[in-house]
Amino acid sequence: MTDDGLDAHFQALLDADRQVFSRVLGGALSRVETIATDGRLAPLFDTVPERIDTPGSGDETEGAGPDTDEADDTPTDDTQTDDTPTTAFSFTDLLDENRVVIIDFGSIEESVTDTLTLVLLAALWTALRARNERTDGTDGTDEADTDGSLVNLYLEDAGSVAGTELVDTLLSQGRSFGLSVTLGVQYPGQLQTTDPERDTYHEVLNETGTMLVGNVGVDDDLARVLATADHPPATIARRLAALDRGEWLCRPAAGFGEPLPAPFLVESLAPPPGHPASDDRVNEAQFQAMVDDCASRTAERYGIRQTAVSGVDGVDGTGKSAASDDGDGDPRPARFELATTLPHTRRLPPCVTVVKGASALRCAVCDTRYDASDDGMERAVACCRGLENVDRGEIPVVRANLKLRPEAVAESVWSLTQLLFLQLVHNAQQGRYDAPGYDIVHDSMIRLREYADIGTDAVVELTEAGLLVEDGDIPHRLYSVTSDGRAVIEEGRRQGLDYGDGKGDLTESSQHRMAVEVGRRLIDREYAANPDTRVQRAKPYHEIDVDGETIRLDCAGLDADGDVVVALEAERINNDAATAVPSDFDKMAACEPNAAIWIVLTGSAGGRIVEILADPPDGEPRVDKTYSENTPPQEFQIDTPGLTEVSTVRHARRVSLGN
Numbered sequence: 001m002t003d004d005g006l007d008a009h010f011q012a013l014l015d016a017d018r019q020v021f022s023r024v025l026g027g028a029l030s031r032v033e034t035i036a037t038d039g040r041l042a043p044l045f046d047t048v049p050e051r052i053d054t055p056g057s058g059d060e061t062e063g064a065g066p067d068t069d070e071a072d073d074t075p076t077d078d079t080q081t082d083d084t085p086t087t088a089f090s091f092t093d094l095l096d097e098n099r100v101v102i103i104d105f106g107s108i109e110e111s112v113t114d115t116l117t118l119v120l121l122a123a124l125w126t127a128l129r130a131r132n133e134r135t136d137g138t139d140g141t142d143e144a145d146t147d148g149s150l151v152n153l154y155l156e157d158a159g160s161v162a163g164t165e166l167v168d169t170l171l172s173q174g175r176s177f178g179l180s181v182t183l184g185v186q187y188p189g190q191l192q193t194t195d196p197e198r199d200t201y202h203e204v205l206n207e208t209g210t211m212l213v214g215n216v217g218v219d220d221d222l223a224r225v226l227a228t229a230d231h232p233p234a235t236i237a238r239r240l241a242a243l244d245r246g247e248w249l250c251r252p253a254a255g256f257g258e259p260l261p262a263p264f265l266v267e268s269l270a271p272p273p274g275h276p277a278s279d280d281r282v283n284e285a286q287f288q289a290m291v292d293d294c295a296s297r298t299a300e301r302y303g304i305r306q307t308a309v310s311g312v313d314g315v316d317g318t319g320k321s322a323a324s325d326d327g328d329g330d331p332r333p334a335r336f337e338l339a340t341t342l343p344h345t346r347r348l349p350p351c352v353t354v355v356k357g358a359s360a361l362r363c364a365v366c367d368t369r370y371d372a373s374d375d376g377m378e379r380a381v382a383c384c385r386g387l388e389n390v391d392r393g394e395i396p397v398v399r400a401n402l403k404l405r406p407e408a409v410a411e412s413v414w415s416l417t418q419l420l421f422l423q424l425v426h427n428a429q430q431g432r433y434d435a436p437g438y439d440i441v442h443d444s445m446i447r448l449r450e451y452a453d454i455g456t457d458a459v460v461e462l463t464e465a466g467l468l469v470e471d472g473d474i475p476h477r478l479y480s481v482t483s484d485g486r487a488v489i490e491e492g493r494r495q496g497l498d499y500g501d502g503k504g505d506l507t508e509s510s511q512h513r514m515a516v517e518v519g520r521r522l523i524d525r526e527y528a529a530n531p532d533t534r535v536q537r538a539k540p541y542h543e544i545d546v547d548g549e550t551i552r553l554d555c556a557g558l559d560a561d562g563d564v565v566v567a568l569e570a571e572r573i574n575n576d577a578a579t580a581v582p583s584d585f586d587k588m589a590a591c592e593p594n595a596a597i598w599i600v601l602t603g604s605a606g607g608r609i610v611e612i613l614a615d616p617p618d619g620e621p622r623v624d625k626t627y628s629e630n631t632p633p634q635e636f637q638i639d640t641p642g643l644t645e646v647s648t649v650r651h652a653r654r655v656s657l658g659n
Contacts, residue, residue: 044304047304049088089301090123090127091123091124091126091127091128092127092130095127095128095131095151096131096149097149097650103120105117113160114160114161117155117161118161118164121153121161121166121167121170122166124151124153124179125169125170128151128174128177128178128179129177131177131178132176132177132178134630149178150178150179151178151179152180152182153170153179153180153182154182154184155181155182155183155184156184157184157185158183158185162183162185162204163201167183171183171204171208183204201221205222205225209253209254210250210251210252210253211225211226211249211250211251212248212249212250212266213226213240213248213249213250213251214243214245214247214248214249215240215241215242215243215244215245215247216240216241219237219240220233222240223236223240226240226251226263228260228262230262231262231263236249236263246268247265247268248265248266248267248268249263249264249266250263250264250265250266251263274287290391290393293393293446293447293450296446296450297446297477300456300477301473301477338400338401338402338403338404338406338409338420339399339400339401339402340358340372340398340399340400341396341397341398341399341400341420341424341451341452342354342358342372342398344417344420344451344453345396345450345451345452345453346451346453347393347394347395347396347450347451348394349381349391349394349395350364350394351363351364351365351380351381351383351384351390352364352377352380352381354372355369355372358372361377362380363380363383365383365384365385366384368380368383370383374398374399374433374437377396377398377437378395378436381395387436392436393447395436395437396437396447396450396451397427397433397437397438397448397451398437399427400420400423400424400427401423401427402420402423402489403423403489403490403491404419404489404490408490414462414488415458417452417453417454417455417458418461418462419488419489420454421448421449421452421454421458421459421462422462422481422485422488422489423489424451424452425445425448425468425479425480425510426481426485426489426491428440428445428448428510429480429481429508429509430513431504440478440510440513440514441514441521441653442476442653443476444476444477444478445477445478445479446477448479459479462485465484466482466484466485467484467485468480468482468485469481469509471509471510471511472511472601474511474602474649475514475601475649475650475653478510478511478514479510480509480510480511500541500543501541501542501552502540502541502542502543503541504516504540504541505541505552509572511572512570512572515554515570515572515599515601515649516540516541516554516555516568516570516599517540518599518649518653518656519540519554519555519568519570519597519652520538520539520540520555521538521653521656522568522597522599522647522652522655522656523535523538523555523556523557523568523597524537524538525655525656525658526656527557527565527566527595528557533557533565533594534559534560534565534594535558535559536558536559536560537557537558538555538556538557538558538566539555539556539558540554540555541553541554541555542555542556542558542564544564544591546590547590551587551590551591553567553587553588553591554568554569554570554599555570556568556591557593557595564591564592564593565593565594565595566593566594566596566597567587567588567591567593567595567596567597568588568596568599569584569587569588569597569598569599570600571584571598571599571600571605572600572601572605573600573601573605573608573609577608577612578616578617579617581612581613581616582612582613582617582618582620582622584642585622585642586622586642587642588641588642588643589622589640589642593641595644596640596641596643596644597644597645597646597647598633598643598645598647599647599648599652600633600646600647600649601648601649603630603631603632603633603648604630605648606627606631606636606646606648607626607627607628607630607631609646610626610627610636610638610643610646613642613643614626622640622642622643623640623643625637632648632651633646633647633648633651634646634647634648634651
């Protein structure tokens with residue numbers, strides 16, 4: 001919406017001189033033309049961030065027969081909330097989590113770097129103010145949704161932007177919003193500006209609590225700030241000028257009503273492993289793999305595909321190398337090793353090599369051979385290196401077991417890598433993989449993509465064809481194979497083997513499988529491992545007869561007699577939530593457990609569940625209180641037969657690890 005004041009201002013300009021209109025329009029067109037004709041810029045302005053889809057109903061379907069088709073996994077607007085994740089990068093999603101975000105501009109020219117830095121700082125400031133409003137309840141809610149976690153901002157080479165009004169605001173007001181700012185400059189004088197309204201230099205000298213100062217040859221103001229009754233400015237100035245590399249003069253902040261501490265000398269810690277100055281080097285292959293994994297995740301979540309770039313050799317309008325394209329999306333010749341990922345995987349421990357033909361694995365140190373299997377991979381790593389000394393992310397799943405005949409693969413419209421990826425996702429979806437190769441609770445399926453060596457375009461083709469569904473990125477990227485996808489790789493679903501008591505749900509997504517497994521581990525740690533409870537074991541997908549009706553709990557904590565002590569449901573807010581949530585509540589309540597736990601994907605989903613239970617469609621309230629969608633579910637105070645605890649996946653996962 002156009003601001004009325006600006007609208008009147010520009011209209012007055014046009015009325016006063018019609019040439020103004022022509023000049024403004026000409027300038028706008030020249031800039032738009034620059035964007036529209038550059039394949040690197042056009043997608044940035046032609047892309048609207050999308051909400052990350054969560055599949056539709058079907059995860060909690062009970063009693064479906066073996067021929068039941070996949071439920072419609074297409075989400076509707078009803079399932080989207082304001083905090084539903086999107087493909088747009090947002091600091092709001094990160095402020096209250098233990099995350100490290102590194103933004104590296106690399107060799108980008110300084111003028112562009114400064115602009116991008118200010119854009120990101122503005123986005124951070126907006127997110128901090130929004131969080132503060134939620135915490136104070138000024139956004140219309142009664143509950144706070146954050147504990148005001150401290151956000152540390154480190155701005156390297158800050159001199160070029162530190163003199164701006166925005167950075168000045170962050171320094172002067174950031175403390176009230178839980179923001180700690182560290183400016184990395186060669187000397188404070190770099191912060192001086194000619195604008196008295198943005199005097200960052202004096203802002204730093206007067207507002208900074210803790211100062212850590214290295215060798216500074218000339219800066220009288222800094223010496224005066226650090227001076228004390230026993231150490232006048234001249235003495236401090238001489239000491240600063242005489243500091244060696246690795247030595248720092250530290251002046252800590254003082255508490256309220258306490259005297260200002262005197263500066264003292266400190267030394268840098270030893271360089272961390274991998275630092276150029278450190279004698280303790282890291283494995284370069286492992287480090288590069290970690291960097292590649294981070295870049296892959298970032299590109300998948302936030303990247304925008306480049307459509308066409310003029311002047312770049314060997315790249316066509318799709319961003320694919322024209323020279324390597326053989327027409328089927330797989331630039332390599334077809335490889336028909338169907339039982340294993342070894343000929344395909346881009347992940348491999350540096351201490352393990354693959355024998356030609358993928359017939360065996362070999363320890364790279366002593367040349368001992370091991371079976372080409374998941375167990376063989378673990379044994380090969382443990383041989384001379386030790387599992388504890390190898391990054392788990394470098395250990396791939398070996399077993400693929402694509403069941404198609406080589407002739408069927410050759411005749412398929414889908415490439416070998418696409419078929420292999422469908423099989424890997426299906427295996428993970430069925431819970432057939434464990435760490436270190438793949439753990440659905442902690443690992444993104446981007447790892448499976450790397451095991452199959454499949455590109456983004458090939459995955460998009462599978463989703464567009466309805467063979468694969470992208471579940472979303474909570475808590476990490478997961479995919480699910482549909483019934484059509486199972487048909488392509490000739491995977492059947494048999495009751496008692498693939499679904500049913502102790503096995504799973506017929507139409508279960510990977511995201512639901514992950515949430516159930518999180519719940520199982522939670523019950524194992526908090527109840528089965530606790531001698532003060534009657535729980536002896538956790539059983540997923542537990543079937544029980546209640547009043548002549550067979551019901552299935554997503555997970556149950558059972559005592560020695562097989563009675564349900566803890567009932568657990570993993571709930572996703574789908575199109576049928578209004579009826580599914582009360583039904584799941586009644587199901588757990590009928591078991592009369594000591595504890596009834598709900599696992600949800602997001603905090604807002606927890607609030608939505610309580611809201612439905614307080615006002616269900618059948619008119620019979622199950623709970624007598626509600627909470628804001630911004631209230632952390634672990635703070636809910638409800639104790640009824642069908643609900644005693646609500647936890648997000650991330651929180652339950654931390655608890656299951658003992659964190």
